[in-house]
Amino acid sequence: MTETHIPFTGVVRALPASTPFVGPEALERIRGAKFDARIGANESAFGMSPKAKAAIVAEIERASWYGDPENYELREALAAHHGVSMDEICVCAGIDNIFSVVVRMVVSPGVPVVTSLGAYPTFNYQVNGNGGVLKTVPYHRDMEDPEALLAAARNEGAPLIFIANPDNPMGTWHDADTIQRMIDGVTPGKLLVLDEAYIEFAPEGTAPPLDTSNPNVIRTRTFSKAHGMAGMRIGYAIGHKDLITGMNKIRNQFEVTRLSQVAALASLHDPDFVRHVVTEVEAGKAEINTLADRHNFIALPSATNFVAVDVGNGDKARAILKALDAEGVFIRMPGVPVLDRCIRVTVGTKQDRALFTEAFDKVIAEL
């Protein structure tokens, strides 16, 4: 039976019925048991700020009310935090939600969009979902390649370009000067999406200064990573007010939950907690590096909460993933050659790391 009995748009009709998003819960259903260590989705192992948790509990009695569709208090606090104006910030239900809005804002069917081959898949999902045509540029030495992305955008006449800094899935990053040159190189009238989901984990000097007078770049931040709120779905975009006005024209106004609003606000006011998480993540990355060294694998330098470990080739990486799954350890790996010679390990709790070390030693010995 075909789907001609439903009046789908041509774009939707042409999309594949399967999505690339197989969550850890789905993998657990396949394997018939929970994972002992869930260190594959770059979720924070260090929880939320106690202030955020207290704010959630205090707000439960008001969760029968819709959240403020303007996210006013949070935008006010974020504006003060970043030294920009409230109308230069748009709060959404996570960066994935921001991508859905920004891509729809720019991409009509057939419009070319430039990203790196193997970069964050949800951005691509949104481009495909709006009928855009992805034009990909290879990574260069495991890093996204700003100059090549700009060149491809010029060649294709692409109105939209994506880069993440630091990058997922590789964990690599460019310094602020390099990213600033990329921003400056965007053709006037085109738009660069600069995803900074992992920026809290990056060294000083990774993020160029915010300049909301520039309409050619929109920057995305999240409470999912360092703030430990992946399951709360809250993030924000910073950009020129005309960009934010465009987002406000089409975003789902009531999309962010009331509990997420109060949790994010509380966490923003608890910078000590984020510093603590970053410190823990540094220690965890050092442990993963040591483990990789011990097996003569190369751990890529990382400015995120995960480490990409080069294990030689894609077949080996896939075999390691499969064997770790059998040991109760969930990790992921990049999807395309040559990035797929790496496994991607999120920094877990001390217990997660001990389980991972034990399982990894065993798996490598047996392979």
Added chain:
Amino acid sequence: MTETHIPFTGVVRALPASTPFVGPEALERIRGAKFDARIGANESAFGMSPKAKAAIVAEIERASWYGDPENYELREALAAHHGVSMDEICVCAGIDNIFSVVVRMVVSPGVPVVTSLGAYPTFNYQVNGNGGVLKTVPYHRDMEDPEALLAAARNEGAPLIFIANPDNPMGTWHDADTIQRMIDGVTPGKLLVLDEAYIEFAPEGTAPPLDTSNPNVIRTRTFSKAHGMAGMRIGYAIGHKDLITGMNKIRNQFEVTRLSQVAALASLHDPDFVRHVVTEVEAGKAEINTLADRHNFIALPSATNFVAVDVGNGDKARAILKALDAEGVFIRMPGVPVLDRCIRVTVGTKQDRALFTEAFDKVIAEL
């Protein structure tokens, strides 16, 4: 300055910069004080199930993890609850989110969409946001008009039709036979959105039997109203599996929060709580009816958690809203003639209702 420095699509460029969604928090910022009675957004005054609240508190430590993108456990429970299959249910971040997906699934720029003049504005927002062209049919005796909606859809060749049963903002409803006749009258290959957000408050015999073999109708349900979870953003669509497959192609996979997933599941397993809410709402509606009677106003029959009270004309209704705002009472009213001769009062707590009665008596005496 124009927005030509940003590569917006033609659809987005043409949209108005202002949105019709002014939340109660925004009104509070304008008036400089909180409302004493927030009874304007059809939020539940009776909170969430204690089981749902306990589930949220128990899940906070895992809210650093993304929710299951498949919403598997909830869909499994909903499928059992409704006697349909799991792949005939799509869980989203509220019905607004469902509308954003379903409309985008069907509407390309220029496509006509049929709804009632003055019906739920968020559906229209999504149609406009995708470049669709709204074709409206007037209410008939304060009720949406199924026959006229079908006729308009046939005349316009519209692939998408919207009706809410019970209706918002009027609270009126059709019986199941009437709605079934409407479903049966949809032209093959077209799609009816049947919004049943308030169905728990409606008399037995309001919802026709679920028939997921029919690809011409998709039905929407929510945890926002009787379950008291407006601020949690969780609802679901029930329909033919090809409809659900279409939604899964473009929805944001990780959109529902982890806390919302566990809260909805717990509430679904607490039918006594929902019955309690429905009983409280019945009592509250009776109070509003009595108050209306006392002032010689006509309270419309309601199958929802709110009552539309006919106060004579739009100017008077707007004056009452303004005067109630000054008294600390937030209510709303329909936006278009002749529906706007009514005010729309959500059933509040006993305290809300006492405040409303006192303020209403005062306002009517002074007008």
